[in-house]
Amino acid sequence: MMMKRKMTFVVTGGGTGGHIYPALAIARGLEKRFSGAEVHYIGSHRGLEKSIVPREGLPFLAVHSRGLERKVHPKAMLSFGVTALGLLEALVVLRRLKPQALIGTGGFVALPVAMAALFLGIPTLIHEQNAFAGITNRILAPRVRKVLLTFDEARKRLESRQAVLTGLPVRPSIVTATRAEGRQFFSISEDSFVLLVVGGSRGAQRLNEALPTLAKAWSGNNKYHIIHVTGQANYDSTREHYQKTGIDLDNDGNIKIIGYLDHMELALAAADLAVGRSGAAFLSELTVRGVPSLLVPYPYAAENHQEANARSMEAAGAAQILLDKDVDGETIKKTIQSLCNQPTQLASMAKAAKALGQPEALERILDEIEDVL
Structure with a gap:
């Protein structure tokens, strides 16, 4: 009462x-x-x-x-x-x-x-x-x-x-944010494919260093958009990696790198695929939203609990796993492009993720x- x-x-x-x-x-x-x-x-x-x-x-x-x-x-x-x-x-x-x-x-x-x-x-x-x-x-x-x-x-x-x-629990805004609101916030059209990359609140160095290879392949192609949340401590170094790859971040409107994002609910609402660590909070947000994911467990988490979390998502058909030691530019590029080219599989993963949501x-x-x- x-x-x-x-x-x-x-x-x-x-x-x-x-x-x-x-x-x-x-x-x-x-x-x-x-x-x-x-x-x-x-x-x-x-x-x-x-x-x-x-x-x-x-x-x-x-x-x-x-x-x-x-x-x-x-x-x-x-x-x-x-x-x-x-x-x-x-x-x-x-x-x-x-x-x-x-x-x-x-x-x-x-x-x-x-x-x-x-x-x-x-x-x-x-x-x-x-x-x-x-x-x-x-x-x-x-x-x-x-x-x-x-x-x-x-x-x-x-x-x-x-x-x-x-x-x-997830914040109510994670549940209520709409795809249209997310796309409008990031100035992305409805028919574009949106990849959300999140390394966690403190970032993920290997992910940050690997993503520019994929971004280079997508640069200037508005069919694809990347929202890359680097973690505040890794923002400057990640920006340097993008620039060394030949990406002009000031003019490539389909690639956004952000140190920290206040409105993660809008990024999740806009995303077609997420890449990130497998902490419990992030996984809960993914499943409540029904976002398919490529998970890269943090290898030094206590008791290796992040890999255990990721394996449970993989077993349910909601995610694929790429171990941190296997992350490099070409592997990330090949894996993500393969998923992008299989909309039926992504839809199945999204459905499985949604079924796990609480x-x-x-x-x-x-x-x-x-x-x-």
């Missing part, structure tokens, strides 16, 4: 888009479910959330945080000290805000913030995006009210009194939050 009194919530999570965007989706869902609710975001001083969240219009507060060292090392003391400072800062903030509940989505900053909430007796839930839970959520799982899961196999690494399979994940999460309240 919807509660009538004004509510206050805190969401926390950060470092990469994989933690930030689920937190933002939950925040928007809370605002809608609990009409008039105030939702505050607590992040770190150094994570991407510091720039992303204010642009989304949510109140943002930063506390100190640092990755935990898994080995005995002088840096371990520094990590402990910074985390303790973040805990004290979070205690001050949460005492002032007095939220009805706190929801964490992982990342190093979620640890001190969620621990502060637990000390203050604030109902706390966490969401685990991946099949292999990260260290923050493994520490928090036995202590929080509920653990919300994207993959059921994550239970194996989480000691939780109550773990619930909900799926991974557009109801956000509502399930909100139900669990309301149950705790």
